[in-house]
Amino acid sequence: MKIAIIGAGNLGLSIAKGILSTNGATSMVLTKRNLSGLKEIEKYGIVTTTTDNREAVAKSDILIFAVQPGQFVKILGEIKDILTDKHVIISTITGFSIARMEEVIGPDHYIIRAMPNTAISVGKSMTCICSNEKGTKRVDLAKAIFNRMGHSMQIPEEQMQAATVICASGIAFWMRLIRATTQGAIQLGFDAKEAQELAMHTCNGAASLLIESDSHPENEIDKVTTPRGCTISGLNEMEHQGLSSSLIRGIVASFDKINEIKKG
Ligand SMILES: NC(=O)C1=CN([C@@H]2O[C@H](COP(=O)(O)OP(=O)(O)OC[C@H]3O[C@@H](n4cnc5c(N)ncnc54)[C@H](O)[C@@H]3O)[C@@H](O)[C@H]2O)C=CC1
Ligand SMILES: O=C(O)[C@@H]1CCC=N1
Structure with missing residues (x-):
C-alpha cells in the first residue's frame, strides 16, 4: 500500500509510526510545512518527506489527511484536480463533515472520516470510521488499515463528534x-x-x-x-x-x- 499522510504533526506522525511498526505500507510520503521535525522518521527506507502535497497525492493510493481544520480547505483545493478513482481519501479532521469536503472536491469521490487516537503510534488506537460510500469496498480497506493499528468501529457520521x-x-x-x-x-x-x-x-x-x-x-x-x-x-x-x-x-x-x- 502506498500511503500519504498530509500533515505530519502530532496525530499524523503517530499514524506514521503505527503504520511503520505494523508493516502497514510499501511506501509512505509525509507532508508538513516545516520538515525539520521529520528527520528521525526519514531514516526508515520506505518513508519520504516533502512540503509538496500534490507530489504526495500523485505518488500514493491512500491519502490520510491530518491537518488542522483551518488548513484543510486550502489543501483540498490544491490537490482536487489530481484526485482519481484509485485514491482512498481518509480525513481525521475534527468536525469537518463529508458534505463540506464534497463542497470542495465535488460529490464524485468516496470519502472516509476516521477518528483515531494517539495510541495509534503503538498499534492500540480505538478508531471510529464513517463514509459516504454506498458499498463497503473502501470502508473495508480503511477498517483493515486501522485494525492493524488497534480496533475500529463503523458509526453514523452524526456520532463522530461524540466519538x-x-x-x-x-x-x-x-x-x-x-x-x-x-x-x-x-x-x-x-x-x-x-x-x-x-x-x-x-x-x-x-x-x-x-x-x-x-x-x-x-x-x-x-x-x-x-x-x-x-x-x-x-x-x-x-x-x-x-x-x-x-x-x-x-x-x-x-x-x-x-x-x-x-x-x-
Ligand atoms: N491529536 C489528536 O489526538 C487527534 C487529532 N485529530 C485531528 O487531527 C488533525 C491534526 O491534529 P494534530 O496532529 O494534533 O495537529 P498538528 O498541528 O500537530 O498537526 C498538523 C500538521 O499539519 C501541518 N500542515 C499545516 N499546513 C500544511 C500544509 N499546507 N501542507 C502540509 N502540512 C501542513 C503542520 O505543519 C502540522 O505539522 C486535527 O484536525 C485534529 O482535530 C483527530 C484525532 C485525534
Ligand atoms: O482537543 C481537541 O480539540 C482535539 C480533538 C481531539 C483531540 N484533540
Missing part, C-alpha cells in the same frame, strides 16, 4: 486517571517509577479483562469487592466524592465544547 470526545480526547482522560492512581501509590510508599508501573499495568489488565472475556465492569468489580473489605471502602469513598459523576460531566462538557467549536 472524538470518547476516543481521541479519551486518551487524555485515561492518562489523568493513571496519573492520579500513581499519585495515590506514591502516597502509599512506592517510588514514582514503581507507582506508575503499578498504575499503568493494572489499567491495562482491567481493559484486557473486559476485552478478552466480554464481561461487564460491575461483574469484574463484584469479583474483587470482599464484603466489609478494602475495595468497597475505597470505591464507595470515590463515589461519595463524585468519581463517576465527574467523569460523566467532564465527557458532556467536552462534547458541548466540540459542538460549540463546530458551530464556529
Whole structure:
C-alpha cells in the first residue's frame, strides 16, 4: 500500500509510526510545512518527506489527511484536480463533515472520516470510521488499515463528534486517571517509577479483562469487592466524592465544547 499522510504533526506522525511498526505500507510520503521535525522518521527506507502535497497525492493510493481544520480547505483545493478513482481519501479532521469536503472536491469521490487516537503510534488506537460510500469496498480497506493499528468501529457520521470526545480526547482522560492512581501509590510508599508501573499495568489488565472475556465492569468489580473489605471502602469513598459523576460531566462538557467549536 502506498500511503500519504498530509500533515505530519502530532496525530499524523503517530499514524506514521503505527503504520511503520505494523508493516502497514510499501511506501509512505509525509507532508508538513516545516520538515525539520521529520528527520528521525526519514531514516526508515520506505518513508519520504516533502512540503509538496500534490507530489504526495500523485505518488500514493491512500491519502490520510491530518491537518488542522483551518488548513484543510486550502489543501483540498490544491490537490482536487489530481484526485482519481484509485485514491482512498481518509480525513481525521475534527468536525469537518463529508458534505463540506464534497463542497470542495465535488460529490464524485468516496470519502472516509476516521477518528483515531494517539495510541495509534503503538498499534492500540480505538478508531471510529464513517463514509459516504454506498458499498463497503473502501470502508473495508480503511477498517483493515486501522485494525492493524488497534480496533475500529463503523458509526453514523452524526456520532463522530461524540466519538472524538470518547476516543481521541479519551486518551487524555485515561492518562489523568493513571496519573492520579500513581499519585495515590506514591502516597502509599512506592517510588514514582514503581507507582506508575503499578498504575499503568493494572489499567491495562482491567481493559484486557473486559476485552478478552466480554464481561461487564460491575461483574469484574463484584469479583474483587470482599464484603466489609478494602475495595468497597475505597470505591464507595470515590463515589461519595463524585468519581463517576465527574467523569460523566467532564465527557458532556467536552462534547458541548466540540459542538460549540463546530458551530464556529
Ligand atoms: N491529536 C489528536 O489526538 C487527534 C487529532 N485529530 C485531528 O487531527 C488533525 C491534526 O491534529 P494534530 O496532529 O494534533 O495537529 P498538528 O498541528 O500537530 O498537526 C498538523 C500538521 O499539519 C501541518 N500542515 C499545516 N499546513 C500544511 C500544509 N499546507 N501542507 C502540509 N502540512 C501542513 C503542520 O505543519 C502540522 O505539522 C486535527 O484536525 C485534529 O482535530 C483527530 C484525532 C485525534
Ligand atoms: O482537543 C481537541 O480539540 C482535539 C480533538 C481531539 C483531540 N484533540
